[in-house]
Amino acid sequence: MCSLREMKLHLALTLVLALSVPAFAQQTPQQIADAELPSLITIYKDLHTHPELSTHEERSAAIVAKELKAAGYEVTDHVGKYDKPGLTCFGVIGVMKNGDGPVVAVRTDLDALPVHEDTGLPYASTVTTKNDAGQEVSVMHACGHDIHMSTFIGTARALAKLKDKWKGTVIFIGQPAEETVGGARALLKDGLYTRWPKPAYVLGFHDNAQLETGHIGVTSGYTYANVDSVDVMVHGVSGHGAYPHKTKDPIVLSAEIINAWQTIASRMNNPVDPIVVTVGSIHGGTKHNIIPDDVKMQLTVRTYKSDVRERVLAAIEQIAKGCAMAAGLPNDKMPEVFVRKDEFTPATYNNPDLTKRLVGVWKQSLGENNIEMVDPTMGGEDFSEYSLPDHSIPAVDVHIGAVAPEKIAESKKPGAAPLPSLHSSKFAPVPEPTIRTGIVTMTSAVLDLMKK
Ligand SMILES: [Zn+2]
Ligand SMILES: [Zn+2]
Numbered sequence: 001m002c003s004l005r006e007m008k009l010h011l012a013l014t015l016v017l018a019l020s021v022p023a024f025a026q027q028t029p030q031q032i033a034d035a036e037l038p039s040l041i042t043i044y045k046d047l048h049t050h051p052e053l054s055t056h057e058e059r060s061a062a063i064v065a066k067e068l069k070a071a072g073y074e075v076t077d078h079v080g081k082y083d084k085p086g087l088t089c090f091g092v093i094g095v096m097k098n099g100d101g102p103v104v105a106v107r108t109d110l111d112a113l114p115v116h117e118d119t120g121l122p123y124a125s126t127v128t129t130k131n132d133a134g135q136e137v138s139v140m141h142a143c144g145h146d147i148h149m150s151t152f153i154g155t156a157r158a159l160a161k162l163k164d165k166w167k168g169t170v171i172f173i174g175q176p177a178e179e180t181v182g183g184a185r186a187l188l189k190d191g192l193y194t195r196w197p198k199p200a201y202v203l204g205f206h207d208n209a210q211l212e213t214g215h216i217g218v219t220s221g222y223t224y225a226n227v228d229s230v231d232v233m234v235h236g237v238s239g240h241g242a243y244p245h246k247t248k249d250p251i252v253l254s255a256e257i258i259n260a261w262q263t264i265a266s267r268m269n270n271p272v273d274p275i276v277v278t279v280g281s282i283h284g285g286t287k288h289n290i291i292p293d294d295v296k297m298q299l300t301v302r303t304y305k306s307d308v309r310e311r312v313l314a315a316i317e318q319i320a321k322g323c324a325m326a327a328g329l330p331n332d333k334m335p336e337v338f339v340r341k342d343e344f345t346p347a348t349y350n351n352p353d354l355t356k357r358l359v360g361v362w363k364q365s366l367g368e369n370n371i372e373m374v375d376p377t378m379g380g381e382d383f384s385e386y387s388l389p390d391h392s393i394p395a396v397d398v399h400i401g402a403v404a405p406e407k408i409a410e411s412k413k414p415g416a417a418p419l420p421s422l423h424s425s426k427f428a429p430v431p432e433p434t435i436r437t438g439i440v441t442m443t444s445a446v447l448d449l450m451k452k
Pocket of ligand 2: 144145178206
């Protein structure tokens, strides 16, 4: 038994204890995501209505910086150095230090695309601007980077509120110029891993135009390809179209080279290693009856493994020169093959151990039925740059479903139109629960990697 006085003291102590435990201590990422959603949807719609082209993300970067600051992060803006002189880089870095522990980075991109929006949404973009070539273009968040920024802000808020559940340093990377690539490289060039702590893990995410909202898609190992841009100049000896025997026709030669390149995938490559060699542009000649001096071609070359990449690039040159030799071109008129090193994007590799660990986390935080294993693609993503060469920093880039289930069902009916893809003028991700799912995905992943 205790006296009334003791009881009062006990009650007072209990009250003090209850009040000293912060209200957020009991919160889960799911609850925080729910609570933050209305404000994030407002931010999302605003970002969607005000898209900005790659390297021009001034307003979007300012919103991301402001929100990170408001959530308690130490923020640096205008981070990044492009190779092109005179171009401002709108990178945003937000850091929160919370004692000793691992450094984990989370990345969003900021940029939109030169697409005329045709979604009919009440918050659709009507923005037009001049592109770098001086042409008037429409601008749209057709890749959903506005979904990314909103999810990123939500994740930053959630981790700030859950500070008692993790230790270490979390770095939020707002990256410009993903669509044109170069943004990730510009941040690294400006000391992303020297001015700020180098992460032990890097996490990225991308909305997905084929996957159900509320679901996430995961790939282990290679998920996006090495992307090389290659210029090929095929020389010939020009002359009159009526006298081909007096010329060396670079157009016929180019046709032969293009056909011979098809044997790189079909005959020279191990079939278990995916590769793509696409000639996306070919230009030669001015008139019906003139055999021109040269033909220019532009290729995109996709591979996963580094050694496969080297072999494919070497084969492109070897075949072009071999065909030219067979056509009787002299040594000084061999085709010139130029691999644009400044435009190279390395393959994105989801570290298998980290992927396995996070899939376990996501089964808990999102529910087993909401995780789908998805196939890799030969698309490209400069998220890969953050892993550094040879994927030395473990990273995972996860797909966040963004399509209403009834739309998916509709698209599967016989004769139905396919779902609009990313970059389509009709791509309209469902903000809710896509953003909520993204926040829970990223927050639960960071919490596991940094848990106390
Ligand atoms: Zn895109
Ligand atoms: Zn994108």
